[in-house]
Amino acid sequence: MRHLLFAAAALAALASPANAETIAITGGKLVIGDGSAPIEGGTVVIRDGNVVTAGAGVAIPANARTIDATGKWVTPGVFAGFSRLGLSEVDAVNGTNDKSGGKSGFSAAIDVAPAIDPFRSPIAVNRSAGVTRAVVAPEAAGNIFAGQGAVMDLGSDSDAVTKARVFQFVELGENGAAAAGGSRSSSHLLFRAMLREAQDYATGRNAFDDELLRAEDAKALQAVLRGEQRLLVRVEAANDILRVLELKRDYPAIKMVLVGVSEGWRVADRIAAAGVPVIASALNDLPATFELLGATQSNIGRMKDAGVKVSIGMIDDRDSHQLRYTTQYAGNLVSLQKVPRATGLSWDEAFAAISSGPAEAIGMGDKIGSLKAGRVGDVVVWDGDPLELSSAPVAVFVDGVEQPLGNRQNRLRDRYRTPQEGSLPKAYEH
Amino acid sequence: MTGRFRWSILAAPLALIACSNTSEAPKSASADAPAEKPAKLNKDPYPSTYKPYPGVATAIRNVTIFDGEGGRIDNGVVFFAGDKIQSVGGPDTPIPADVAVFDGNGKFVTPGIIDIHSHLGDYPTPSVDAHDDGNEATSPTTPEVWAEHSMWPQDPGFSRALANGGITTLQILPGSANLMGGRSVVLKNVYARTVQGMKFPGAPYGLKMACGENPKRVYGARGRMPSTRMGNLAVNRQTWIKAQEYRKKRDSGKDYTRDIGMETLAGVLDGDITIQNHCYRADEMAIVLDMAKEFGYKVSTFHHAVESYKIADLLRDNGVCSAVWADWWGFKMEAYDAIPENAGILHNAGACVIIHSDDENQIQRLNQEAAKALSDARRMGFQISDADAIRWLTYNPAKAMGIDKMTGSLKPGKMADLVLWNGNPLSVYSRPEKVWVDGALLFDAADAKRRPVSDFELGQPGEGDVK
Numbered sequence: 001m002r003h004l005l006f007a008a009a010a011l012a013a014l015a016s017p018a019n020a021e022t023i024a025i026t027g028g029k030l031v032i033g034d035g036s037a038p039i040e041g042g043t044v045v046i047r048d049g050n051v052v053t054a055g056a057g058v059a060i061p062a063n064a065r066t067i068d069a070t071g072k073w074v075t076p077g078v079f080a081g082f083s084r085l086g087l088s089e090v091d092a093v094n095g096t097n098d099k100s101g102g103k104s105g106f107s108a109a110i111d112v113a114p115a116i117d118p119f120r121s122p123i124a125v126n127r128s129a130g131v132t133r134a135v136v137a138p139e140a141a142g143n144i145f146a147g148q149g150a151v152m153d154l155g156s157d158s159d160a161v162t163k164a165r166v167f168q169f170v171e172l173g174e175n176g177a178a179a180a181g182g183s184r185s186s187s188h189l190l191f192r193a194m195l196r197e198a199q200d201y202a203t204g205r206n207a208f209d210d211e212l213l214r215a216e217d218a219k220a221l222q223a224v225l226r227g228e229q230r231l232l233v234r235v236e237a238a239n240d241i242l243r244v245l246e247l248k249r250d251y252p253a254i255k256m257v258l259v260g261v262s263e264g265w266r267v268a269d270r271i272a273a274a275g276v277p278v279i280a281s282a283l284n285d286l287p288a289t290f291e292l293l294g295a296t297q298s299n300i301g302r303m304k305d306a307g308v309k310v311s312i313g314m315i316d317d318r319d320s321h322q323l324r325y326t327t328q329y330a331g332n333l334v335s336l337q338k339v340p341r342a343t344g345l346s347w348d349e350a351f352a353a354i355s356s357g358p359a360e361a362i363g364m365g366d367k368i369g370s371l372k373a374g375r376v377g378d379v380v381v382w383d384g385d386p387l388e389l390s391s392a393p394v395a396v397f398v399d400g401v402e403q404p405l406g407n408r409q410n411r412l413r414d415r416y417r418t419p420q421e422g423s424l425p426k427a428y429e430h
Numbered sequence: 431m432t433g434r435f436r437w438s439i440l441a442a443p444l445a446l447i448a449c450s451n452t453s454e455a456p457k458s459a460s461a462d463a464p465a466e467k468p469a470k471l472n473k474d475p476y477p478s479t480y481k482p483y484p485g486v487a488t489a490i491r492n493v494t495i496f497d498g499e500g501g502r503i504d505n506g507v508v509f510f511a512g513d514k515i516q517s518v519g520g521p522d523t524p525i526p527a528d529v530a531v532f533d534g535n536g537k538f539v540t541p542g543i544i545d546i547h548s549h550l551g552d553y554p555t556p557s558v559d560a561h562d563d564g565n566e567a568t569s570p571t572t573p574e575v576w577a578e579h580s581m582w583p584q585d586p587g588f589s590r591a592l593a594n595g596g597i598t599t600l601q602i603l604p605g606s607a608n609l610m611g612g613r614s615v616v617l618k619n620v621y622a623r624t625v626q627g628m629k630f631p632g633a634p635y636g637l638k639m640a641c642g643e644n645p646k647r648v649y650g651a652r653g654r655m656p657s658t659r660m661g662n663l664a665v666n667r668q669t670w671i672k673a674q675e676y677r678k679k680r681d682s683g684k685d686y687t688r689d690i691g692m693e694t695l696a697g698v699l700d701g702d703i704t705i706q707n708h709c710y711r712a713d714e715m716a717i718v719l720d721m722a723k724e725f726g727y728k729v730s731t732f733h734h735a736v737e738s739y740k741i742a743d744l745l746r747d748n749g750v751c752s753a754v755w756a757d758w759w760g761f762k763m764e765a766y767d768a769i770p771e772n773a774g775i776l777h778n779a780g781a782c783v784i785i786h787s788d789d790e791n792q793i794q795r796l797n798q799e800a801a802k803a804l805s806d807a808r809r810m811g812f813q814i815s816d817a818d819a820i821r822w823l824t825y826n827p828a829k830a831m832g833i834d835k836m837t838g839s840l841k842p843g844k845m846a847d848l849v850l851w852n853g854n855p856l857s858v859y860s861r862p863e864k865v866w867v868d869g870a871l872l873f874d875a876a877d878a879k880r881r882p883v884s885d886f887e888l889g890q891p892g893e894g895d896v897k
Contacts, residue, residue, distance in 0.1 A: 088760075090760055090761070090762060090766055091760065091761045091762065092643075093763055121760070125759075238891070266891060283791065285590055285594070286586060286590060286791070287555050287556045287586055287890075288555050290556055290558075292556075293890050294891035294892035294895070295897075296892055296896060296897050297896070297897065318758075320760075321761065322757070322758075324757075328798065331858030331859065334858075334859060335858060335859045335860065336861075338852055338859070338861065339896060340875050340896075388857065388859070389798055389801040389805055389856065389857065389858050390804075390808075391805075392809060409768075409770065412739075412769050413739075413769050416740050416742075417810065419739060419741060419742040419775060419779055420743050426740075
């Protein structure tokens with residue numbers, strides 16, 4: 001019966017994406033998500049899909065549905081700062097994997113939005129772990145420019161894309177060098193040449209020599225050149241970071257965000273001085289490649305201390321299925337505070353790094369990522385500290401709509417709770 | 431940095447390890463004068479040269495102890511000396527004079543963590559092609575290869591596993607490109623100049639086998655057998671028949687030509703070498719169990735085993751362990767039905783659970799992976815204690831590798847392999863504070879000198895950093 005209800009709820013959500021309900025979640029340990037300390041006994045009010053107010057001593061509207069969260073934690077939904085969520089059902093099954101469009105011959109023009117599929121099972125799995133919103137990036141193949149990424153929500157409805165074409169993604173480390181013909185010399189040359197061609201395209205079709213870019217790619221880069229669309233640049237090594245910061249000097253209009261940045265701590269002052277935000281891998285600490293020689297889990301903490309605006313993403317790390325690791329990663333950075341010589345984050349900083357931090361990095365901090373007034377009503381009620389391994393969501397709201405928490409994995413779990421055939425085969429237990 | 435499948439088709443030459451210079455090294459068979467009867471087989475031609483490093487007799491008191499066998503002692507005492515555990519007990523456990531004493535208030539002690547499935551050293555970092563030494567993917571059955579002959583003892587991953595994960599023992603396996611991938615090697619997580627210097631003394635060998643997608647994909651793509659799951663089984667069965675014949679010949683007392691692959695398979699049939707079988711799907715595991723009965727061997731452990739929960743009763747009844755991740759899923763078709771409650775359902779059914787990593791990152795937080803699996807199990811109503819979950823990382827893998835008489839739990843007489851955690855190891859906020867291997871303090875978070883730095887990292891950015 002529970003399963004029938006789950007199915008019915010899912011269908012209802014499909015039929016009515018918007019919900020004008022007013023909800024007050026009261027009595028919980030309230031986390032705003034902006035780096036401030038949790039508020040005991042706080043209240044958050046959501047109306048028409050958005051946060052109206054959140055804090056202590058908030059007046060509860062008369063028509064509100066009140067949810068008592070006493071003894072629980074109430075936070076903004078987790079915002080996955082870098083992912084390929086919605087682009088893959090089974091990674092190694094090609095027909096279900098839309099991460100890369102590299103064989104198409106297109107590059108910057110590639111747009112992940114039509115490939116983001118809200119009915120893929122990783123959406124429901126990660127939603128039930130408290131992830132409500134994600135940065136979705138294409139995967140580069142055959143070109144340094146991977147294409148345009150989006151921000152999506154994990155709501156159980158048919159409209160997942162919050163905003164398409166939020167950013168352009170470019171690889172300028174080892175991956176970029178490989179895509180550009182084998183060296184960083186060629187990847188930087190390609191970067192400059194492609195942008196120059198895009199400028200030529202904008203100034204008149206005749207001057208456009210059409211060697212590196214197709215017209216659609218050139219069109220797509222206009223928003224980057226004008227600073228209307230952010231440029232997410234994947235780099236890991238200290239030197240690659242510095243050389244990219246030089247590019248930033250040569251193209252002052254470009255709004256750059258660094259992604260990966262495992263050696264960021266070595267040049268943290270320079271990143272801070274450039275004012276470029278960073279979405280970093282949280283726990284890289286091995287020289288997996290020579291561009292990660294200096295990788296350490298203290299990277300994010302050290303960059304933070306140097307004044308870098310840094311948040312957490314899962315870069316080429318289980319990026320389509322396991323965004324539920326985001327809270328665990330943040331918790332690990334908190335654990336470093338107790339390790340001699342290590343640099344971690346405070347709990348409040350760590351939670352901001354998986355909520356408002358990435359939202360601000362991609363220029364959407366005024367709309368998502370925290371429980372400040374006017375932000376989307378993405379709220380999670382947890383049965384304990386959301387960064388702790390024993391905790392889980394008990395209620396999830398996306399755009400102010402309470403979400404079903406069931407998923408395919410739960411169905412398998414329930415079928416095999418008793419792993420023996422009953423009076424009929426397992427196939428009849430549903 | 432993840433999701434790299436261990437089935438690369440690149441075949442690199444074996445990294446030949448320099449000869450060990452111990453004078454006690456057994457003579458090889460070929461060095462003996464011709465004899466009427468075949469020379470007695472030397473089963474240990476690359477013997478361990480590992481010796482415990484010097485330790486200080488140490489007691490930790492006022493500490494919470496998870497003993498690795500499901501026991502918990504609050505305000506307990508652990509005392510170890512001369513590389514062995516001497517006593518473990520409550521607050522009244524006597525502590526001899528003149529030993530180092532640590533107060534463990536708010537801290538926890540566990541046995542050293544054991545990872546039954548690692549590729550450190552045979553797929554080391556940096557993950558460059560030249561280091562791609564885990565799969566001899568040139569034939570679907572290569573029982574003749576030994577993982578220890580691919581091992582790079584300078585893999586920086588060993589230090590991370592020690593310092594962040596409290597790993598003291600680990601099994602290095604060949605990859606899963608082949609149906610029979612070769613022998614495993616069990617190591618102490620102690621750096622040495624040679625692999626022999628890391629080998630766990632007295633640990634049995636394992637044979638890595640693999641079901642499912644990987645072998646049929648690797649060889650099917652080359653137009654050769656196996657290209658299907660039925661092909662997988664057929665090649666396996668033909669090979670076991672050859673092994674039975676070889677064993678008969680070996681035991682006949684007559685001359686025979688040695689075959690090092692067949693020696694390994696005969697060692698399995700003798701019960702000397704454990705079977706470590708990569709297998710995802712429940713139906714395939716059931717077929718492997720029948721194959722084991724057909725040829726008279728035992729499967730120690732199914733690795734990855736993401737569908738073990740579907741046949742937990744069968745695995746319990748056959749006494750087979752499942753070495754699982756907490757929650758990996760969806761990266762390939764045979765991992766599609768993986769669920770986070772796999773460990774919990776197995777444990778609840780009375781089957782043996784092991785949490786493994788198969789990953790140079792998650793080996794650094796196997797304790798956290800166990801905590802997630804425990805939490806998901808409790809959420810479905812199963813009563814499992816913290817101490818039982820620690821068993822998934824200590825005693826159970828030790829048993830599955832045949833080293834449980836030596837390590838894997840805090841019992842007097844066992845190796846003093848233990849971790850002092852700065853909080854409950856099942857919390858995301860806890861980290862190892864000190865790690866002892868055979869009573870020697872080999873990691874101390876408070877002492878930068880008690881942190882190993884591999885040759886590769888000397889003179890590099892971040893040398894000796896906290897990582």
